[in-house]
Amino acid sequence: MKGKFLETLSSETVFSGKKIRVVKEALKTVGGEVIHETVKHPGAVAILAMTGDGKLLMERQYRHSVGRYLLEVPAGTLEAGEDPITCARRELLEETGYEVVGIKKLGAVYTAPGYSDEILHLFAATVRRAAKQALDEDEEIKVELVEPSRALNLLERDGVSDAKSVILIQMLMARPTLLGRRMGRASAP
């Protein structure tokens, strides 16, 4: 235990669902006791994917959690024991029908460390069209090819954008060579 937390007094899984669990803990502090609730998440990947002609591969889909359609970079949740890079290749192919030519890791972020343990692994990939989409039952995804310079503006929907997409497109704007042809050759399988 770190910070003000001296000891875990109790820990209980209060919800266990398809993808997330919620754990409620009582933590002892110097001054008394606090309740802490954590969303436990298997982790996820998000991919800045560029086609051979320099377009960003994006997805428009209805997000039931927020009640609207959003434009997002391809992303997905890790399966049990799955390596993030394997997940990135799988989700790209399933959700968009594009396969990875070259791929590299850009880093990782905690999406909401105040209440969730989710780690989002960030990748850049060059891609080419390979197959039809193979969507899950609850997915309806429209693939859109977007000019990188327009992408940040296109993300915004009523003043709100998707956080992971903002991070990856900002990275590309800061370093336009991020998806240069060399990456594709160097990391090709």
Added chain:
Amino acid sequence: MKGKFLETLSSETVFSGKKIRVVKEALKTVGGEVIHETVKHPGAVAILAMTGDGKLLMERQYRHSVGRYLLEVPAGTLEAGEDPITCARRELLEETGYEVVGIKKLGAVYTAPGYSDEILHLFAATVRRAAKQALDEDEEIKVELVEPSRALNLLERDGVSDAKSVILIQMLMARPTLLGRRMGRASAP
């Protein structure tokens, strides 16, 4: 209902905690039925805060959800009915002892639209030292003043950074005049 979801067959609050709720729904689709779990969150704010001498005001704190200390921009959760800009001023003062001189909204993001409805409101502010910190029982926050050019590297802890801090610092890197003196004057209360 939009996308593949035709109708909500059932909806149940399966967890109701201090800050978050979890709602489990059965949704009718063309092909059958899917279960959807949503974390309901009151929304939050994050602030890119700059002192008079051009340093970024950051916080280092232990995050129990992820089990480590993180360096983050000041942030906090909206109270019931609270305006985001009021929340930003309040959290800054409570967590750091700095008060807002000028402030402007930079936008908003969905932190994890796959399973959470959280909207994070993003602000830029010029700040000055005003008071002592007034922390909650479960907070232990160390204020750090950071050179903007070093901030992105300092965020990373074992390869993982805080997402909201990455977004705000990348915005500043893309537009170094974001926190120019004019903002402070124009928006001062």
